[in-house]
Amino acid sequence: MQNQLTLFNTLSRTKEKFEPVNPGLVGLYVCGPTVYSDVHLGNCRTFISFDLIYRYLLHLGFKVRYVRNITDAGHLEGDRDEGDDKFAKKAKLEQLEPMEIVQKYTLGFHDVMQAFNTLPPSIEPTATGHICEQIEMIKEIISKGYAYEINGTVYFDVEKYNKEFPYGQLTNRKLEDLLEGTRELSGQDEKRGRLDFALWIGAKPETLMRWPSPWGWGFPGWHIECSAMSSKYLGNTFDIHGGGMDLQATHHTNEIAQSQACNHKSPVKYWMHTNMLTVNGVRMSKTAGNGFLPGELFTGNHPLLEKGYSPMGVRFFMMQSHYRSTLDFSNEALQASEKGYARLMTAIKTLEKIKPSSNSGIFLNERIKACYDAMNDDFNSPVLIAELFEITREINSANDGKISFSESDIKGLKKLMHNFVFDVLGLKSESSNTSKDKALQGVMEIILEIRKEIKTKKDFASSDKLRDDLKKINITIKDTKDGATWSIEE
């Protein structure tokens, strides 16, 4: 199945067959969170999408080095005129040290990623832990003639670069068009070209996070961080670089320029971008103020939320749309997803109870192939889920005695569901391990035993009443030839 994987490459704007640079080790780099505040659900969508991609690569048997950085310094998109250091700003606001801010929000991010059952990356490098590598890379870019220093700040010379390499390839735009969309330089600007961006930013007296460099005290630009860390851990050309599509035009375009200028090599074979989570059609963002925090979502503690939603219900909601489609948040959609998730989980439990027959009632190999076809087609999780729902219908039919499953059908289906529901989609059972669930299971076993005794005494009125009373609280009893089973109606 490995050689059938295709993925959409932002750079070529086409779906390509996945052929790793080095088949022995796939390099995957995803731009991580900026930890001066909590991640919102939009950020989570991107990280959960790449978790799906990482999980599927692992499932196919690739050895993957997954690097997801932590942006814990600077985060200035442009030159020194554009905004303050956001970490220092937040540190002043919360009366903390900047590194206390970093620690607080990094821990919060890890908790959220764990709640959503994402696998930890192989390496989680921080910008502050790689200042030397960033300085070395900037020195190299200067020595190759693509950057210049003015008053302690180093700028990347976009127009000079564009004479040799196409700038703006990732968004399919020419330099002239990009220049047209930017404002003229004013007398106060120190950089030479309108599109030039800072690689290193000279510290102002009030700058809290600062490091010594050949250009004086300062801090690195945001883009150089990812170029330095990705090449350090994955090499000068690696397989997949990902992030949200809002990063294409500036952050990733500049990453390509820096790495190409430094190494004269295209840094990435496949660029992958996730689409945005929106609220009423507007992109969820820190600045728009329409961001739900995952904690608010889990408790329902937000004016736009009708109730709290479980992490796996939310993860399932994300998986039901393709990573390149927009996904609009709504209470209705989340409630439907919770039901869909519960339906899958119930089917997995039902599968455990079905007694095998001597006849096979399904086309197992076709089902398995359909699941792989969906994921091999650019990680199409909604098509995979539609297939899993078809399988769920068959499991329910077998449970109702309408079709039969052979022993190998059951074995194969268990493996299929385990592989795709747990390993690939990254879902897990939310309820089965709590002590309340265990108690309910025990109580229901006692009730079914009592009902069996009542029936043996031919007191059918009492056994029916027991069944009907349970139905009123959404517990369904089914009498089968092998005894009674119970389930909770979702």
Ligand code: AMP
């Ligand atoms: P940030 O911490 O703002 O740098 O964002 C971390 C990641 O979340 C980046 O890959 C962004 O592209 C992504 N992101 C930000 N907003 C959204 C959104 N509304 N939907 C999906 N991804 C987003």
Ligand code: ZN
């Ligand atoms: Zn990045």
